[in-house]
Amino acid sequence: MNPSLYIHIPFCQSKCFYCSFSSFEKKDDLIGPYLDALDKEASGYKGQSVSTVYIGGGTPTYLSVLDIRTLFEIIRSNFVIEDGAEITMEANPATFDAQKAKTIFDSGANRMSLGVQSLNDKYLEFLGRPHTRTQALSSFEALRDAGFKNINLDLIYSLPGQTRKEIEEDVFGLASFGSEHISLYTLSICEGSQFYLRNIEPPTNVKQGDEYLFVSQSLERHGFFHYEVSNFAKQGYPCRHNINYWRGGNYIGMGVAAHSHLNGHRYWNGATIETYLDMMKEKPRAMEGQEKLTQEERFMETLLIGLRLAEGVDVSDLEQRFEVILPKEKKAVIYDLIEHGLLSQEKLRLKATLSGMVVLDEICSRLI
Numbered sequence: 427m428n429p430s431l432y433i434h435i436p437f438c439q440s441k442c443f444y445c446s447f448s449s450f451e452k453k454d455d456l457i458g459p460y461l462d463a464l465d466k467e468a469s470g471y472k473g474q475s476v477s478t479v480y481i482g483g484g485t486p487t488y489l490s491v492l493d494i495r496t497l498f499e500i501i502r503s504n505f506v507i508e509d510g511a512e513i514t515m516e517a518n519p520a521t522f523d524a525q526k527a528k529t530i531f532d533s534g535a536n537r538m539s540l541g542v543q544s545l546n547d548k549y550l551e552f553l554g555r556p557h558t559r560t561q562a563l564s565s566f567e568a569l570r571d572a573g574f575k576n577i578n579l580d581l582i583y584s585l586p587g588q589t590r591k592e593i594e595e596d597v598f599g600l601a602s603f604g605s606e607h608i609s610l611y612t613l614s615i616c617e618g619s620q621f622y623l624r625n626i627e628p629p630t631n632v633k634q635g636d637e638y639l640f641v642s643q644s645l646e647r648h649g650f651f652h653y654e655v656s657n658f659a660k661q662g663y664p665c666r667h668n669i670n671y672w673r674g675g676n677y678i679g680m681g682v683a684a685h686s687h688l689n690g691h692r693y694w695n696g697a698t699i700e701t702y703l704d705m706m707k708e709k710p711r712a713m714e715g716q717e718k719l720t721q722e723e724r725f726m727e728t729l730l731i732g733l734r735l736a737e738g739v740d741v742s743d744l745e746q747r748f749e750v751i752l753p754k755e756k757k758a759v760i761y762d763l764i765e766h767g768l769l770s771q772e773k774l775r776l777k778a779t780l781s782g783m784v785v786l787d788e789i790c791s792r793l794i
Contacts (some may be wrong), residue, residue: 429688430670431476431505433464433497434681435486436699439521442554444582446616448683448697449484456699457489460681461496463706467680468504470710475506476678478667481515481535488521491529498533512537512666514578519565520557527565527572537665538569539578539609545599546592549585554620566603576663578607584629584637585613597641601648606663608645610656612638635784642780655734655783672735674728690719725750729776730790733769738777759792 437457438449479501489497507513514537515530530538542562544550550558557565569577579600583593600608613628615621628634642652650658654672657665670677679686682702685694693716696702705712719727725748732739745751760776763769768782768789778786 427670427675428475428477428508429676429678430478430480430667431501432667432677432679432684433479433481433501434484434679434684435481435489435497436460436484436682437488438483438485439488439518440554440556441620444553444613444615444619444621446618446622447484450699453699456703457493459703460699461493461500463703463712464497464680465500465504466706467711468500471678472504473506474504474678475508476511477508478511478670479505479507479513480667482539483516485518485521486515487517487526487530491525494526494529495533498535502534507534512576514539514665514667516541517565517569518557519561520555522565522568524568524571527568527574531572531574536574537576537578538574539580540565540569540605541580542566542600543580543582543611544585545596549582549588549592552585553582563603566605576607577603577605578609578665579603579605580609580611581641582611582613583641584634586627586629590637590640593637593641594644597644597648601645601650607657607659607665608650610638610641610645610658638784639780642783651736652780653736655778655786669735672731674724674731690721690724692717692719721748721750724748725752726794730793733776733778733782733786733789736777738772738775740774741776742774756793763789763792 434448436449437453438451440451441449481497513535515535516539518541540562543553543555545559545562547558566577581596581600583596612634615626615628645658646652649660651661652658653664657668676688677686679695681695682699683695683697685692693713695712696705696714702712725744729739729741729744741752760769763782764771767779768785770777770779778789782789
């Protein structure tokens, strides 16, 4: 299978209070040089076929209509995109309108991921989101009008002080949009974010776990299939790009802080725009670091990441793929987790139960 392609656009209108990603505001003068650098980096992969494309950020829709056209031209002129490939772009309702929606659709994207996060203006303000409920609704309508038939909506839930009724209203509101996909996020306080500097405390793990179960079951009642720990889709609409990650596939990352993985060789770019641009002046790539994974490391990483998927993993298949046998001590841990109802073994596939998905990080730490 051909690798997936990820392109990072690090520019934002403003940085959300919870964000610790490589995103930067008030850097508009660097957009032109950044696109030039992306073109140079892409030329190093000239003729490479890709199975999916994902443009993330930051805020890709912070780019102007002209810059969006330039970005897609960079992709088309350097990569061979498979027929029927999934091509996704992230969008922020505050930097989005009907003209941009039409431009993105006409440029070849066929899937959009809209960062709604909440339909409650009080919590949007708390999160530092620069849009309102009304803008979220109008952005979704603009995407439909432009021709998009595959749209994801992001939802952040279990916020400090948020009641179960308010969560239920957000879930019902997002489900009412009629989108094909919903991605869930609990509030994580990461170093480097405004929330971290302000010592914001998220709800307890127990409360977040209870609310995860509540939201998951609610979305399933609304007709969404729970196919990955944090992702829900209508039948036929799971995110193919992310599934490639979760199955341990190959991917190419371009732009600031982007990571790549090709058959056990993992490498990543510089983490600031200035570092990335300086490196691209001198080299064909802005590679800041790299590592070569052993077959054992690839086996365990693919197994652990695969447990995020509802389909689970076929352990015997992974053993053949990487020519590695699961150690006896790992099998003993797995049997114990099965006995406690956190994992299940169905035919040849090892899966996390819904209760196991709540504590999947703990499960993975026991198996590492």
